[in-house]
Amino acid sequence: MIWIGDVLVSQGEGGVYHERMLGGARVWDPYRSKLSALYHTGAGIDLIPEMRVLYLGAANGTTVSHVADYVEVVYAVEFAPRPMQDLLEVCRRRRNIIPLMADAARPEQYAPLVEPVDLLYQDVAQPDQAAILLRNSVSLKPGGTLILMLKTRSVDVRKEPLDVFCDTIDILTSSGLIVKESKWLTPFHADHAAIVCIKPERVRE
Amino acid sequence: MQSYWFGDIRDGRCISFTGDINAFIERVQSVFTLRDTYAPPDWEEAVLCGAFHDRHEYLSKLQAVCIAVAERFIREQYSRKDAELLQMVRTLDEIDTVINLLSEKAAEWYLIRHPAFSRKYHRTPAHALVKTMHEKSKGALGKVAGEIERLGNTRTILAKEVSARANDVMPNTSALIGGLVAARLMSRAGGLLPLSRLPASAIQVLGARTALFSHLKTKSPCPKHGIIFQHRRVHNASRDVRGKVARVLAGKLAIAARLDYFRGTEEPEFLEKAQKRIDATGARREP
Numbered sequence: 001m002i003w004i005g006d007v008l009v010s011q012g013e014g015g016v017y018h019e020r021m022l023g024g025a026r027v028w029d030p031y032r033s034k035l036s037a038l039y040h041t042g043a044g045i046d047l048i049p050e051m052r053v054l055y056l057g058a059a060n061g062t063t064v065s066h067v068a069d070y071v072e073v074v075y076a077v078e079f080a081p082r083p084m085q086d087l088l089e090v091c092r093r094r095r096n097i098i099p100l101m102a103d104a105a106r107p108e109q110y111a112p113l114v115e116p117v118d119l120l121y122q123d124v125a126q127p128d129q130a131a132i133l134l135r136n137s138v139s140l141k142p143g144g145t146l147i148l149m150l151k152t153r154s155v156d157v158r159k160e161p162l163d164v165f166c167d168t169i170d171i172l173t174s175s176g177l178i179v180k181e182s183k184w185l186t187p188f189h190a191d192h193a194a195i196v197c198i199k200p201e202r203v204r205e
Numbered sequence: 206m207q208s209y210w211f212g213d214i215r216d217g218r219c220i221s222f223t224g225d226i227n228a229f230i231e232r233v234q235s236v237f238t239l240r241d242t243y244a245p246p247d248w249e250e251a252v253l254c255g256a257f258h259d260r261h262e263y264l265s266k267l268q269a270v271c272i273a274v275a276e277r278f279i280r281e282q283y284s285r286k287d288a289e290l291l292q293m294v295r296t297l298d299e300i301d302t303v304i305n306l307l308s309e310k311a312a313e314w315y316l317i318r319h320p321a322f323s324r325k326y327h328r329t330p331a332h333a334l335v336k337t338m339h340e341k342s343k344g345a346l347g348k349v350a351g352e353i354e355r356l357g358n359t360r361t362i363l364a365k366e367v368s369a370r371a372n373d374v375m376p377n378t379s380a381l382i383g384g385l386v387a388a389r390l391m392s393r394a395g396g397l398l399p400l401s402r403l404p405a406s407a408i409q410v411l412g413a414r415t416a417l418f419s420h421l422k423t424k425s426p427c428p429k430h431g432i433i434f435q436h437r438r439v440h441n442a443s444r445d446v447r448g449k450v451a452r453v454l455a456g457k458l459a460i461a462a463r464l465d466y467f468r469g470t471e472e473p474e475f476l477e478k479a480q481k482r483i484d485a486t487g488a489r490r491e492p
Contacts, residue, residue: 073264081282084275091272098268101275113210113233113267116245138243158421 001039001046001070008036012069016090017062026066030188033063034123034149037188043181043196045119045145047071052117054139056104056132057124059083061090061097067121068094075114075139079103107136116141123149127156130171137177137199146177146197153191161191172197207244210270211251211263221256229270230277286374287397293367294388300360307353308335314346332357376471377461381479382436382454389432390458401466408462409433409455433458442487453486 002009002025009025020027030037038044047053047070058064058076060083068074076091077100078084084101091097102110104124120140122133133148140146150168152161165182173179177197185192207214210233212221222232248263257263282288308331315338316322324334335357339350368384375397378387393411394400403411410417412431420427429448433455434440442450457479464472 081279084279088272088275088279091268095265095268098264098271099275100271101278111243112246113271114245115248139245157418 008039010066010069016065028066034185034189034192035063037185038194041183043183051119052115053119053121054114054117056122056136058087061087064097065090068097075100077102077104105132111139114139118144120146125151125154130168134175140199142199142201144199148195150193150195165193209246211256212254219254221254226273230274233270233274287391290370290374290388291392294392297363297367300356304353304356311338311349375465377464378458380476381457381461386432386435397466401462405456405459408458409451438483438487446487450487454483457483
């Protein structure tokens with residue numbers, strides 16, 4: 001990851017969302033992007049140029065554009081037409097983003113287009129976030145990394161965020177994933193947790 | 206046989222798919238139903254296939270096809286009849302907010318210029334006050350009042366258009382609750398399809414989000430009605446049956462929304478029965 005002092009940046013063409021520029025690089029704001037917030041807490045895995053990424057919940061392409069600056073190719077899944085319009089504009093300027101207009105909960109509709117990826121990143125506002133992540137892990141190489149941005153308030157508003165978090169960890173570990181690290185994204189994002197997992201080389205039978 | 210978006214592999218032989226962008230769009234959408242075992246696409250296989258020269262070409266073709274698929278999907282979504290109605294009714298509600306805010310500010314300003322003026326004991330409706338301000342004030346204040354009046358006229362025209370469009374897009378729902386309220390329900394749900402998927406209990410409290418969540422989190426009573434309170438049969442009902450009317454109306458609205466989405470035409474038989482049932486609920490306990 002590229003840091004200028006304590007500011008996280010990415011190298012690429014600016015002006016995607018009027019982001020601030022610093023020394024010719026694009027500032028990656030932790031208050032706007034949960035992935036940037038994760039790096040600011042000191043966790044997360046380094047994005048490297050050879051990486052292939054499947055990104056679920058791409059929205060307007062703000063975070064996607066930064067990820068695309070670091071890696072080889074991003075497969076970006078988004079279901080809503082309005083944000084997809086913006087994402088397409090980003091795609092026209094960045095040749096390494098493949099937009100997939102599909103529901104992240106139905107990977108069978110787009111998985112045939114997605115190569116095996118090194119990183120599976122998920123940031124969707126759905127109550128069954130963990131299940132969606134697991135269903136999409138077919139596209140992930142063995143040994144690959146999964147990053148789940150858990151919106152505890154989207155899972156269940158009535159439950160305590162910590163309970164939702166623990167339940168999610170249980171689902172992930174009981175499905176054979178290895179939880180590497182987990183962080184709350186405060187003060188950048190309230191009631192949001194990031195969970196970083198590894199898909200084992202061999203899946204337990 | 207294994208099918209990929211770039212071609213078919215049969216008995217170790219690969220036949221690459223050729224065609225224009227539209228053919229590729231169809232291909233991408235149909236290739237998914239063909240597959241029975243999942244095999245991830247491999248760009249090296251696609252190159253061996255002769256479909257592309259290198260990885261760069263593979264990715265740029267895939268991107269071009271995926272952008273085209275997304276563009277077509279967005280066009281289809283936006284050409285649905287409810288897409289424009291949604292924006293119309295949201296704009297209408299926003300104009301209402303703006304008119305209220307501006308009239309309030311202008312009235313405060315007018316009171317400074319006319320210290321003896323008061324709205325106490327005078328039943329001056331807001332639009333009448335705006336008219337007075339427009340006629341009696343010089344300079345910017347008069348202009349502001351004039352703009353509010355003009356905005357009011359725009360609002361009237363837009364409200365009529367919303368009503369007419371709602372009657373066309375959602376005939377059954379509009380017949381039960383009126384075009385404007387029907388359009389507002391649809392806007393809150395996010396479209397006609399999401400509205401048709403909502404259970405009646407959700408339609409009943411659509412628009413009462415704060416009350417609903419405070420009920421779910423604490424012990425406060427649950428809301429009886431949301432947007433449907435704007436309908437006369439709900440707000441004119443006596444307090445003791447209001448919740449009941451709201452519930453019955455919401456039940457019929459849920460059916461109406463499904464008829465609107467899946468049939469799209471008015472169903473007189475359903476409407477007649479539904480109207481009777483709703484009226485009967487409201488009238489039951491009256492002396």
